Amino acid sequence: MSEENPSLVPLPGHLYVVATPIGNTADVSTRSTSILSKVDLIACEDTRTSGMLFARLGIKRPLIAYHDRNERKAAASLVERLQSGESIALVSDAGTPAISDPGFRIVRECRRANVPVVPIPGPCAFVTLLSVSGLPSDSFLYVGFLPPKSAARRRFLEEHKEFERTVIVYESCHRIEKFMAEMEDVLGLDRVICIGRELTKKFETIHSGTIGDIKPLFEQGSKKGEFVVIIAPKSFEL
Numbered sequence: 001m002s003e004e005n006p007s008l009v010p011l012p013g014h015l016y017v018v019a020t021p022i023g024n025t026a027d028v029s030t031r032s033t034s035i036l037s038k039v040d041l042i043a044c045e046d047t048r049t050s051g052m053l054f055a056r057l058g059i060k061r062p063l064i065a066y067h068d069r070n071e072r073k074a075a076a077s078l079v080e081r082l083q084s085g086e087s088i089a090l091v092s093d094a095g096t097p098a099i100s101d102p103g104f105r106i107v108r109e110c111r112r113a114n115v116p117v118v119p120i121p122g123p124c125a126f127v128t129l130l131s132v133s134g135l136p137s138d139s140f141l142y143v144g145f146l147p148p149k150s151a152a153r154r155r156f157l158e159e160h161k162e163f164e165r166t167v168i169v170y171e172s173c174h175r176i177e178k179f180m181a182e183m184e185d186v187l188g189l190d191r192v193i194c195i196g197r198e199l200t201k202k203f204e205t206i207h208s209g210t211i212g213d214i215k216p217l218f219e220q221g222s223k224k225g226e227f228v229v230i231i232a233p234k235s236f237e238l
């Protein structure tokens, strides 16, 4: 009789921080499916969004909401449940929890209370794009979402105009055109960037080149969906 790989079975009183696909359901790992199928409880950023993924994967575990609005309160009660011996998985709507998503607070509370926290790694949008960008990936600054106000974003770009490391930004479909224009204004047409849209999904689009090269392609393409933007170090040339 073969024994089950112990890393596929959740332990009592452990928090599992589980990455989920950023679009393509086939990117879910064997280990994440196994842990999610066996924990006592899954804390989700949005129980409806995760519920749809779990329905496709045949995962039927109790779900509880853990999001920006209830993070502080929910973190304390989840730690109590972990201390009483329940195994809990934390997922966000897509990708890796705590990366521009809720998660940091519960992990911090677990660490303060000596509750074991186990990473179950998987997709993350910026790592996905960085790995295929052809831009320097040895040292980078990940900033997540820039402030919504144009003046603040321009200030950030001014501050990083001469930066000699790669900069990575998350952007929504509502602001991507504005951000492209801001990058052109502040960084100039010769700065090398990489833009990834709808990564791992049907309409995945990746452009790598100078802002001047990418501009016409970007203008012709759809602006719907989710975007990651990577800005190369100042002196980088393709």
Ligand code: SAM
Binding pocket: 022, 023, 092, 094, 095, 096, 097, 098, 099, 100, 101, 123, 124, 125, 126, 169, 170, 171, 172, 196, 197, 198, 199, 200, 201, 226, 227, 228
């Ligand atoms: N936790 C996620 C991760 O590990 O990447 C990030 C969540 S954050 C709330 C959502 C942002 O991530 C989107 O606005 C977009 O900038 C980026 N993103 C997520 N999925 C993406 C995808 N499939 N293609 C491009 N960008 C994506």
